[in-house]
Amino acid sequence: MARYARRIIRRESLSRFARREVSGHPTSIVLSGESEEFVSKVEVVMNLIIALVAGVVAAGVWTCIERSRRRRINAEHFAWMEGLYRITRKLAQESQSWKASVKVDDSVLKVEYEDLPEGDSVIGEIAMNELFPLSGSGVYSHVKAGQQLGGSWELQVLNRNTLLVHTAYAHYERFEQVTEAEVWERISSADAS
Numbered sequence: 807m808a809r810y811a812r813r814i815i816r817r818e819s820l821s822r823f824a825r826r827e828v829s830g831h832p833t834s835i836v837l838s839g840e841s842e843e844f845v846s847k848v849e850v851v852m853n854l855i856i857a858l859v860a861g862v863v864a865a866g867v868w869t870c871i872e873r874s875r876r877r878r879i880n881a882e883h884f885a886w887m888e889g890l891y892r893i894t895r896k897l898a899q900e901s902q903s904w905k906a907s908v909k910v911d912d913s914v915l916k917v918e919y920e921d922l923p924e925g926d927s928v929i930g931e932i933a934m935n936e937l938f939p940l941s942g943s944g945v946y947s948h949v950k951a952g953q954q955l956g957g958s959w960e961l962q963v964l965n966r967n968t969l970l971v972h973t974a975y976a977h978y979e980r981f982e983q984v985t986e987a988e989v990w991e992r993i994s995s996a997d998a999s
Contacts, residue, residue, distance in 0.1 A: 880913045883934070884934050884939065889995035891906040891908060895989075901991075904920060906920075906990055907920050914933055915934060915944070917930050927948070928947070930945055932961050950978075953978060955975065957974055958973070959972070967991060968991050968992070971987070971989075973986045
């Protein structure tokens, strides 16, 4: 492609600057010093443009390949976590009346509690660690009795059906930090529904 572009540039520049006719017929082409310098500069510019375009195309292709590879690996590591989980306090016998619904988007778990008292909601996200795929951390927003609360989650995968979640938040009445541990046990998975 570069050779073809050089030929076109040479023809154009030569036809403008250096064609001579002898007795009505075009003969050999004679370049002046200025014309040769112009052709040389144009070739350098064309080579730079071609190199720049090739570099941009190569970077774009590499980025697409890397994103695709990363999404595939994250799907292998995290897609199975999608589903509905029963929440039980660690070492407690009875589960809470609410459940955690987990959706997966790349390496982020989108969590929403279900079956909470009227007017309450818990919505949050947990970013799973791509280097240590059995752990993750995130934040959540909690509306309780009309008050906007929030906190943080630390998640550890115990097995394919059980997640251990440590919840930390500031108690809104006692003004102190509270840390709780919950076990999330899978009730149903996205594959089963």
